Amino acid sequence: MRFLSESTGMRIPCYSVLDGNGEIIVGSDYEQLSEEIAVKMYTSMVTLQMMDTIFYEAQRQGRISFYMTSTGEEAISIAAAAALTADDIILPQYREPGILLWRGFTIEEFASQCFGNKDDCGKGRQMPNHYGSKKLNFVTISSPIATQLPQAVGVAYSLKMDKKDACVVTYTGDGGTSEGDFHAALNFAAVTEAPVVFICRNNGWAISTNISEQFRSDGIVVRGRAYGIRSIRVDGNDALAVYSAIHTAREMAISEQMPVLVEALSYRVGHHSTSDDSTKYRSVDEIEYWKKVRDPVNRFRKWVERNGWWSEEEESELRSSMKKQLLQAIQVAEKTEKPPLKELFSDVYDVPPPNLREQEKQLRETIIRYPQDYPSDVPL
């Protein structure tokens, strides 16, 4: 009689390509990047980092109500997006705007959503950071944690019937893996042989809950086997490793029609959101270390520069022009009108039902009677 030990004693090794100085680790196997893709990846990571800083500040100044940064996790979203195609459908958690950025969502579109103005393709329906774009195959973000995981399996189930060269990619954090939906999704994905890549951003913190309090397993990668799912642990701060791992995972998911689990190890440098002050539950030194020494953007920059694909001049040019664009986007978005009144009542159902049509009519009649009580920045 032998019980399987609760732990093998050894942690599952982590796939890495670049060392801390941005040099390729001797003997690593990885997908080669073209200069064009590498530079686009780098500039996107810088853009994301700068957007996070400036939009976070805008919230602190009271101009938007809420914001969440991806600071420290830029490689996980950008490098993964670079390894996917435009047909791959993304079901995000909420810390992956990098994917939208890669696919062409503009700074102005991000700002419009955060301000909930009439240019927001989400019609001002949701809180900031809850982006969505059907055009870019990025399913609108929903707040409850991990609900996107079984949804992703459902999308993959439908996609499978289309027999396209595409898969579904869905994200969750380390905290999200505790939800029942994580279990149901992985189990179902395996049973239905769904072409879905599950990416877990293990960034060490779920608001103030450290991973040591979240689970007792060796991270998330070991759970794959429990469901009969192929899995890999990758260094989430190594853009080359993330790119290679996702590129391969995608191929496996599509050619073998099966789910794949990728655990990307990283660190949440920023607070959980603007409603959080993480210095209350973790040391400032820890945050500074990861921010300065383990920054994924700098690490990748060194490799790109070493290849002769990037220079100091291009760096300053990028940062100054991006800063201008970001500040301008906020200014414009702030002054833009809000969505018109009819958008309060549309999209509840496919066709507006009589009771909503009547409510809108009554509201408009009230506005005519008491125009002074109606906000001036909401068009009728």
Add this chain to the structure above:
Amino acid sequence: MTVRDALNSALDEEMSADPKVFLMGEEVGEYQGAYKISKGLLDKYGPERVLDTPITEAGFTGIGVGAAYHGLKPVIEFMTFNFSMQAIDHIINSAAKSNYMSAGQMSVPIVFRGPNGAAAGVGAQHSHCYASWYASCPGLKVLAPYSSEDARGLLKAAIRDPDPVVFLENELLYGETFPVSAEVLDSSFCVPIGKAKIEREGKDVTITAFSKMVGYALKAAEILAKEGISAEVINLRSIRPLDRDTINASVRKTNRLVTVEEGFPQHGVGAEICASVVEESFGYLDAPVERIAGADVPMPYAANLERLAVPQVQQRELATDLCQWLQLL
């Protein structure tokens, strides 16, 4: 045709007409459905369109919603709506609100169906009625068929509808037989969502009911007729949207209203109907609205207690009570 066969034929015809429609739930395939509603469908359409799921309501509901996001038309079966509690987040937050929250980018043409409300001797966790729970949420449509005609027409309408629909069946009605016309049997037959049906015309009092209680209301109307009281019985069919026009028109004719439901009284369907009638037809009411509902207790198991916890049609008591009540005016 029995209600069971009505549902089965509706599913069969809709699956045949549209390859995007598929059925998912526990025991729907090999077992032919926990209540045999999906009998024969696995053999006919194969395992890709009739999916037996592992036991995870939250899981398969989420998966169904995801499939709907990407253009399929899932019919999700809950073995009973009591178990939908485990999936209610997906029903409300993933299905009902998605079209609105995504500004029309994500529609969810999904149907959630299964037995709802009290059965017989199954206790508190198998007898809850969820009509008012789901009907309070914008973005959902909530239907409750009574007869075989209702079952066929409403299920077909639900499957064809682009919005998420909660379809509340009743276990004890599955085996009941109702006459059906040739029109009902036609594969294009559909009942409009949001329209109630006047099952019996009358002029002295309006009785609203849905699902099994429609049968009880009709029996009560028979008894009342012998006492010289003419009751108009309205089969709601649609809880959300509620057919306020039909209800109000009836009350303006009869001037009295009794709402009947098996579920709990507080915040129930009757409460909403009462509010609607008070708001729109106050001047026509000759008496306060009377609500008949289940006892405000978790359903007990013992047969004698169970009988006391739900509305019953008692010949002498109902007729006497109603006569006294009507004469008080």
